[in-house]
Amino acid sequence: MKKSLHVIWITLVMVCTANAQQEKGIIGYNNWLNNWTEFKPNKIEYGEANQILAGNISVNTKLLKRNIYVLQGQVYVTNNAVLTIEPGTVIIGDADTKGTLVISKGASIIADGLETDPIVFTSSKGLKKAGDWGGIVILGDAPINKFGGISSITYDLNPALTIYGGQNVESNSGILRYVRVEFAGKKVRGSTAMNALTLAGVGNKTVLENVMVSNSGGDSFAIIGGELSLSKFVSYHSVNDDFKFTQGTQCKIFNSLAVRSSYVTSNKDGSRCMEVISYDKKEETDFSKKQTLVTASNITMLNDSQNISADIQSGLVKEAIYIGSDAALEIKRSVVSGFNPAVILNSQIEINDKNLKKIKIEEMYFNMCKGNIFTEYNSNNEDLENWYGNSIFFNVYSQTDNNETFIDIMNPKRPDFRIKLGKITAASGKF
Template sequence: MKKFAHIIGIILLVIGNTYAQQEKGIVGANNWLNNWTEFNPNQVDYGEATQILAGKISQDTKLYKKHVYLLMGSVFVTDNATLTIEPGTVIIGDYASKASLTITKGAKIIADGLETDPIVFTSNRGVKRSGDWGGLIILGDAPSNKFGNGSVASYHSELNAADYVYTNFGGTDLKSNSGILRYVRIEYAGKRIRGVGNFNGLLLAGVGNKTTFENVMVSFSAGDSFEVWGGDVNLTNMVSYNSNNNDYGFNFGTQSQLVNSLAIRSPYISSSSGSRCLQIRSYDKKEEVDFSKKGTSVIAKNLTFINTSENLENDIKMGLVKEAVYIGANTSLDMDRSVISGFNPAVILEDDININIDNLEKIKFSDMYFNNCNGNIFVENNSNNEDLENWYGNRAFFNVYSKGRNSETFIDIKNSKRPDFRLRINKIAATNVDSD
């Protein structure tokens, strides 16, 4: 009887561990990256442009898969118009004119691709590089913590004064609807603007929660892959691949959710200022925001952050690997069931954050899988993290710490065509059982 009970106990432990591990990191019964993602976009021939998009789109317009569109200069969808893009359509951003597409406040984009027929925004250069063109900007009517409304005018220095109205964002409507982005790829965006910095692959400013964002991949962006300013945004099944800057940035009082999403960082692709998988801030400068309004708050579930170093120790010594997550003052983060693998360290808290109960209750890490990181959670410029280790290491948070190689931790990380970044369940479960 005792032997039988022992066997049942082991079986239950294996099942329990397998179930628990399947909850961590990106999840799915199948590899949801298949078919619509592309990890080698420079090898894809998208064909020659047959149509041009330029200036303002002020009435409802549809783009068709049968054409390839060349985006030239700063293109604005205005006057409450809707831009509808058929599945499989390719839009090529022009390098010379610093092309970008902006959906202005009140207008909509319906880019509703299919898993087998995604919509693609990419570069028009023969040899494509990060920052070849601007990117996609969506402006909405939801609030931020800025004084008054915000503007993205700095990205469009060539505009006439009368057109600056098209760069404004923000309002009071949390439920505003700017359309749909689903099964969409954005490649080689992030053009540098003198005195401003880089465009982002996808910038969402004041966007409301009736807008749909599902299955969007941003690859080889010279700016942030995904940047969210204010608004109330839900992002599901996002992919950031080989960004020069941050993978996911949240700022200016946004109330956002990031779910079942992935960031893959290379130690050899990064901006000079350092880059993170996730950066959460409430402001860039204190004087630009109203502290009576909500600070930035992010709920992050089932995320996988991976640094692809082949020699992590050496890359850290060379200064090529930084933290995965950076949390600024006056923000909150609830992050759980997520995986952070191969960073230096996993998390940094801004040094303006006082380590006390009130602040720690705003910064939650639970059911996490910290793997092969050079330290876990630290305050900026402070190497003594004993209090944080004791807090987040408490069994009540169910956080797990490991030192496995990426090839042992994830199902098929080196498959160039169909990589699978879900956790390798059986090996982890077996390891847990053997240790008991």
């Protein structure tokens, strides 16, 4: 009898624990941001570099935790070489030479940090700011939707060593896990800013988990073509997009976070949490190939302003998500808090059943947004409200202060961006 009661008690505890986890936005029984993330990276002193990384790396190479490396100029890993980085290693991007690490097609990077010992890429400057150095570029031979099936990254890099794209969906560019990238995204003369982390033509055998980009001068994460899965990705105060998807990528992103600021990020035109497009130039696009499809779940996107309503009124806040023509987005169980509006569809997207079935927005929690889903340049969103407001999609909205919505976003060392229990159930069930 006692044994039976013990089994029943364990079962009840397990059920209650499962029910205690909020289903929308980032999830986890514990705050998975603890230990490896850093929301005040300009306050951290990493020490002086004692090793130089420069030129081409054409043989298998290992970077050791006991050293601090300075990334000088354009460093290319080529010739199918593997660059392995020990947990806890610090690599400093040189600001004067626009330090940039490029993993060429066929080569790979094994940057497999630990929760308690992450790998850090950061700025060489004493007073660090967004765009101090270049960034990280990883190139694979998975499909893209450009004519010819291959392309090359620009940004004043060597075009012969920045080719990406091919037919290998299972392309393996290595591992990025428990990695931080800080203050990257340097402006390129005659071009836009670089991205902190560019993933171009990356295939589905590549492991991409627990990666944080903070204070990027360009996009935090640029996903260009390829087929890949991202989990526990964090973008904090990026000047441009947090997540940009283009060139026919087939990308799944789960349990990830984008935090924007009215005075750093959201006031810039074309700067969003998530931009989902199929191409940069339509005339270069092969429409017989797959166009961009992003499948997103349990994403939290928020503006951390202390006065969102005033910032929206002042025109400092833009939309959180932008969806281009010919692209598809399936997003569910996610949170959008503090934007104007939550979602914008490209003006070329006709509002009809065919197109709306490519844009699935379900089980969402829209909070503190001035409007939900609109077509670009059109203030009348009645058709979209009627469609996505249908009860079968389970979308809800609220006007609750961020401090009351999230567990603890003001904690400077260990913020917690999970939704407080009960907040969604207390929100309006209507769109």
